[in-house]
Amino acid sequence: MLPxxxxxxxxxxIPDVAAGRRLLGLEGLSDQEVxxxxxxxxxxxxxxxxxxxxxxxxIIAISVALRADxxxxxxxxxxxxxxxxxxxxxxxxxxxxxxxxLVSWNGSGFDxxxxxYRSLLHGVAGNRYWDIGESDxxxxxxxxxNRYHAxxxxxxxxxxxxxxxxxxxxxEIALLLGFPGKMGMSGAVVWDKYQAGALDEIRHYCxxxxxxxxxxxxxxxxxxxxxxxxxxDKEHELLADTLQQSAQxxxxxxxxxxxxxxxxxxxxATD
Numbered sequence: 001m002l003p004x005x006x007x008x009x010x011x012x013x014i015p016d017v018a019a020g021r022r023l024l025g026l027e028g029l030s031d032q033e034v035x036x037x038x039x040x041x042x043x044x045x046x047x048x049x050x051x052x053x054x055x056x057x058x059i060i061a062i063s064v065a066l067r068a069d070x071x072x073x074x075x076x077x078x079x080x081x082x083x084x085x086x087x088x089x090x091x092x093x094x095x096x097x098x099x100x101x102l103v104s105w106n107g108s109g110f111d112x113x114x115x116x117y118r119s120l121l122h123g124v125a126g127n128r129y130w131d132i133g134e135s136d137x138x139x140x141x142x143x144x145x146n147r148y149h150a151x152x153x154x155x156x157x158x159x160x161x162x163x164x165x166x167x168x169x170x171x172e173i174a175l176l177l178g179f180p181g182k183m184g185m186s187g188a189v190v191w192d193k194y195q196a197g198a199l200d201e202i203r204h205y206c207x208x209x210x211x212x213x214x215x216x217x218x219x220x221x222x223x224x225x226x227x228x229x230x231x232x233d234k235e236h237e238l239l240a241d242t243l244q245q246s247a248q249x250x251x252x253x254x255x256x257x258x259x260x261x262x263x264x265x266x267x268x269a270t271d
Contacts, residue, residue, distance in 0.1 A: 001226065002235070007100035008065040008217060009091070010209045011111045012187065012202050013057035014194050015039075020056060035191065054110070055117045060194060062087045063206035065214045068098065072242045074210065074251065076203040085122035088115065092126030095144070099128060102144060102152040105170040105213045112152070155216055174212040177219055180257035183208055204250035211254055214239070 017031045020038040029037065039050035063076045077090040094100070104111055119126060133140025144151045147162075159173075160166035174181045185193075185205045193202050218235050221227045227235065243255040 001231065002067060002221060003101045004069065005098045005100040006065075006067040006103055006217075007094060007098065008067075008103040008210050008214045009107070009111065010063050010104065010206050010213060011059050011114060012061040012063075012190050012206045013059050013114060014191050015052055016056050016058040019058075032195070054113045057114045057118075059084050059087055059114060059118055060190075060199065061203045061206045062091050063203065063210045064094070065210045066094070066098070066100070067214075068100070072238050074207055074242065074246070076207060080199050080203065084118060085124055088119050088122060088124040088126075091115065092119070092124060092129055095126060096128045101150070103213065103217050104152070104154050104156075105209075105216070106154065106156045106167075107152065108147060108154040108157050153217070155213065155220060159220070170209065170212055170216070173216055177216060178261050179212050179215045180208070180254055180261070181212060183254065183257060204248075208250065208254055211239075211243075211251075 015035045015038055017034050020034050021027055021029065024034075024037065024041065026034045026037055038052060038056065042052055043050040061076055062078075063074075065072065065074045077094075078087045082090075095102075118124075127135065129144050131139045132143045132145060139151075142149045142151055147157070156167055156170070160168070171181050171186075182205070185201070190202055190205075193199075218227065218232060222229070222232050240255060240258075243251045246252070
């Protein structure tokens, strides 16, 4: 069986233009020029990649799937125009309220470090998240921060055996397992989409990443012996019903793509 409460999460980010302009002395340049300069300097520093260091990422979307008791909900935190601090407050509020098992893909390597730096910047508190036993003795031995504890499951970390050379992108694993994957968008275009004002599209994309992660998580729990084939079918049925009842076009599109792959039969029967 699954833990009582599971929160699958993913974030989408853009370059923190204000920080880049201030820290790199780029006053007078346009946002696009600042971003180009930030990426160029990063490439010069690393010699291999222009992907910005964690503190220079600004969070514009946090999407989640909450599996609690007998229900499943999929949504993006806050509103489309919510600022970064509000998104962070909502994230930590959810942990405070539910104390869920966090599930991510590369959350230890990217999402959570970015959340840490940005919550530090905005002064957003997350008492339950940061607890390592001071408030709750149980958290001394099992908390969200220790890499090998169970309150945060980074699927990429665990499946790769914590070996950097063995990691794989979520997209590849989702497609390998017969799930829809990213469906026409990727993180590489998020900045351009943001510049075009397509924040809703970014939030929807983030939610599909969460759906793929949730499906991989279910498959992982089956591999661990925690879900029987019959219970896995029921989890798939719950997900299919949730997507169908959402009446949101991007979630229905994900469901149709999942059905078209013929996995699983329980989903095909939901028409």
